[in-house]
Amino acid sequence: MKILVCYPMKSLAKTYMPTSSELLVAESAEEFPRLVRLYQPDATVVFSEMFTSPSWEWLPSVRTMLPDDSLLIIVPLYRDEAIIAKVSEELGLERVYLLSAQLSQEEIRDNISMILGFMNERQKNEDQARSGQVFALMSFGASGITTFCINYPILLARQNPTKSIAVLDMNTEKPDLTRFFKLQQHQLSLFRPDLMDLQTAKRRNWRTACKQSVHLPNLYYAHAASRWRSAEVSNMIAAFRVQFDYIYVDWGYCFPESEAMQRLLYTADRNLLFVRADPFSIENAKEWLKQWREKEVHCEVLLSHQEPGQPFRIGEDIPVYGVVPHISSSRLMQSQRSRSVLIEELFPPKSYVSSLKELAKADHIEKSAVYN
Secondary structure, eight states: OOEEEEOSOHHHHGGGSOTTOOEEEEOSTTTHHHHHHHHOOSEEEEEGGGOOSOHHHHHHHHHHHSOTTOEEEEEOOHHHHHHHHHHHHHHTOSSEEEOOTTOOHHHHHHHHHHHHTOOOHHHHHHHHTOOOEEEEEEESSSSSHHHHHHHHHHHHHHHOTTSOEEEEEOOSSOOHHHHHHTOTTOBGGGGGGGGGSHHHHHHSOHHHHSEEOSSOTTEEEEEOOSOOOHHHHHHHHHHHHHHOSEEEEEEEEOOSOOHHHHHHHHHOSEEEEEEESSHHHHHHHHHHHHHHHHTTOOEEEEEEEEOTTOOOOOOTTSOEEEEEEOOOHHHHHHHHHTTOOGGGSSSOOHHHHHHHHHHHHHHHHHHHHHHO
């Protein structure tokens, strides 16, 4: 891959790039166009500090200079980040990647490595052998999806150490998972250009784009809350299937029913509607499930907030994925304030943990049956 870097010091430019990469460095904005014509790079890394003119002048000019299929990675100064993002969006510039202005030198190098797709052959062979199972999680609100996504994947990862698990926070209205796990620097929308093409999406090493759990090396999290197009959702899910065994997507509210949400419902292996175990919520869920059944979409219900001994009637034709008990608001608030995970606490809610273990056991059995 031919890489051109626009940076004022040639010796330092290499410190921002993958160690195995070969590159040519333009040490001034004036030298840059000449090297583009001579080199015709496959990828270009530009530091915004190199340009004295406004972003709305130099950015489209730089994109026009480069070959149509060349990648353009921009490392902005803090003052330039917002305007560069706006210019790129309004002009519809293609194959442009904008990094965060808050990244360290090492983080810049890691992000550039991810974008350029530096992945070893062993990793590629492992990924090609995978075919992960996708769970789409939705609700009408306040039904326990966030608590589930904080606790259940940890339990699943512990019980299945050879399986890789990804948790994606796609809740644009309330990205609580992103706040809880501090995923702001792991935003998948950075890689939107990759998601326009399926093969390009599959070549991306998505594990390096996610945040790996400190204690569980097979568990990964990512901030994926964005206004995705339906094609982007399809390509993302297909790519994650290749690299993970289980993918849990916290979509959040099942309204409004956007095209992207519909695509997720048709793409996922299991669609789980989280429903509070009260009569009004159950009746609303029945209507929602009926509408999607007519569209040939299979959905299951996960009943939450069930009180001990509380009976529920949801109908024989409604598939129930599982039931989790009610946890008091004060107990949840205590856990959230201390940023602790319920199942890892010294005295966890026993009934809640037991219900999650039953789900993990059932999931593992079904997954094993699929592989065999």
